Amino acid sequence: MSTRVIAAPRRTNPNSSPSRPVFGGVAGSDPAVVQAIGNTPLLGLSRFAERIGLPPSIELWLKAEWANPGGSVKDRPALAIVRQGLASGQLGNGRTLLDATSGNTGIAYAMLGAAFGFPVELVIPESASSERKAMLTAYGATIVYSDPYEGSNGAILMARELAASKPNDYFYADQYSNKANPRAHYEATGPEVWEQTSGRITHFVAGLGTSGTLMGTGRFLREQKPRISLVAAQPAEAFHGIEGLKHMPTAIVPSIYDDRLPDIQIGVDTEDAYAFARELARVEGIFAGVSAGAALAAAVRMARECADRGEPAAIVFVAPDDGGKYLSTELWS
Amino acid sequence: MSTTTNVLVLIPAPLRRYTGGEAKVNVSGATVAELIGNLDAAYPGIGDRILENDGEIRRFVNVFVNGNNVRKLDGVTTAIKDGDEVGIVPAMAGGAR
Known part of the structure; x- marks a missing residue:
């Protein structure tokens, strides 16, 4: 089975102003770069799933947020x-x-x-x-x-x-308190994932930074499918190296964060996040950042639990950025 | 000789639960390894947060001596002298207080 790519539907880009065509670029429209935000690919990690011994009934999907023009989900x-x-x-x-x-x-x-x-x-x-x-x-x-x-x-x-x-x-702007942050994900990331999986998604996994991705996407998905599992990945320890993620027990907790929304919290060691990011690069040729490695670590834990119970699953996790911004760190060494 | 070396160690916020909230502590040691060993003796548990089981610095941790990353010096065997300032910083990450 080859790696699958499902492009998001282009017609529903909520980042585009409603008064003009999505494929705009005419005078007076949004800046060009704005038109490239959102509608990121969803990548099926069949090689990786096979490599770690998951049965074909367990699907792992990566939401490739580095495809945004600024290089990240942000x-x-x-x-x-x-x-x-x-x-x-x-x-x-x-x-x-x-x-x-x-x-x-x-x-x-x-x-x-x-x-x-x-x-x-x-x-x-x-x-x-x-x-x-x-x-x-x-x-x-x-x-x-x-x-x-x-x-x-x-x-x-x-x-x-x-x-x-x-x-x-x-x-x-206060991204930690600004409700426009989760709203962006409620209006776009959530619908994209829902359509890209044709509603088959069983688990949505995201790391917690501001928590906007999990809050907004998670709320949308739960409205579509009340039994979906919303999984939060956060650093296992206060002292960690998962850039962009927060250890909520010791952080200034973002006011947009509602800890009642996630069903499952998974603590990830920095070393595991690094290891999964490297594995993703070598098995799938996907060069993702350290927070993507953390989300993948949590997704794999979910996948193994489902496999042990004999349950099929379609697990989607968010890769917030690619690995290029970490070349000066020890992540790739 | 090492016991006479007095070094100021800057503790990052997420590790201050080990130091009773102190952001700066004085510890002795002739090398980075010895210094962290003495730091752990004074504040039990903090050493495992900084070093791997094999004694190397964890990959996401940077240790600076007078502003120089010891990875570019001699690693944990980097020599320390009286009056030096040692900083411990995680690769940038979400905060902790």
């Missing part, structure tokens, strides 16, 4: 947040979009800031990978470094202080 919530800011007048008129980010959301904001023409300022821990810093600079964003020893909580607290100090200068 293009979706960032666009929704920017649209809402522009519509409400909080953004525009020279105001600077400000947020704390571990990297990918910052890249998405920086890309959209360049395309729409608003300034972007990002607070990131100084320990963020050098590739991310370089990308932010390439898009013309301003970077403010927070103390690397304080992690992403330190970045959040610094962004809050900056926003409070100059409320008229900043649109504080």
